[in-house]
Each structure stands twice: as structure tokens, then as C-alpha cells.
Amino acid sequence: MTRHGVLLDQAAREFSRTVPGAFKRNPHPSPALEEPPRDTWVEEFFDWLDPVVRAGHGLYLWL
Numbered sequence: 628m629t630r631h632g633v634l635l636d637q638a639a640r641e642f643s644r645t646v647p648g649a650f651k652r653n654p655h656p657s658p659a660l661e662e663p664p665r666d667t668w669v670e671e672f673f674d675w676l677d678p679v680v681r682a683g684h685g686l687y688l689w690l
Contacts, residue, residue, distance in 0.1 A: 630670070630673070631666075631669050631670060631673045634673050634677070638680070639652045
């Protein structure tokens with residue numbers, strides 16, 4: 628699993644731990660690739676997000 632995939636899984640688990648049952652999420656991992664594609668924007672986003680989450684703040688993503 629890519630680094631950002633691990634962070635996304637952790638965020639989903641923490642979200643599901645704190646919300647009512649109807650809103651819980653259980654992400655399904657993508658099949659592993661030999662060499663995962665790199666997405667600079669996603670990597671920069673999680674580099675930015677990591678200290679925010681570690682400081683105890685949350686982030687809502689509206690999709």
C-alpha cells in the first residue's frame with residue numbers, strides 16, 4: 628500500500644470510530660502494484676495534512 632493509502636486508511640478508521648453507524652466507512656484496499664504510480668499532488672497534500680492531524684485537528688472532505 629502506498630504511503631498516502633496508509634494515511635487514508637488511518638483517517639477513515641478514525642472517522643468511523645467517532646461517527647454514528649450509518650456514516651462509518653470501511654475502505655477496501657486496491658490491489659498492490661509492482662511499482663505504484665506517483666501522484667505529486669496527492670503526496671504534497673498528505674505531507675501538508677500529516678502535521679494537522681498529529682496536532683489533533685480534523686479535515687472534512689466534501690466529495
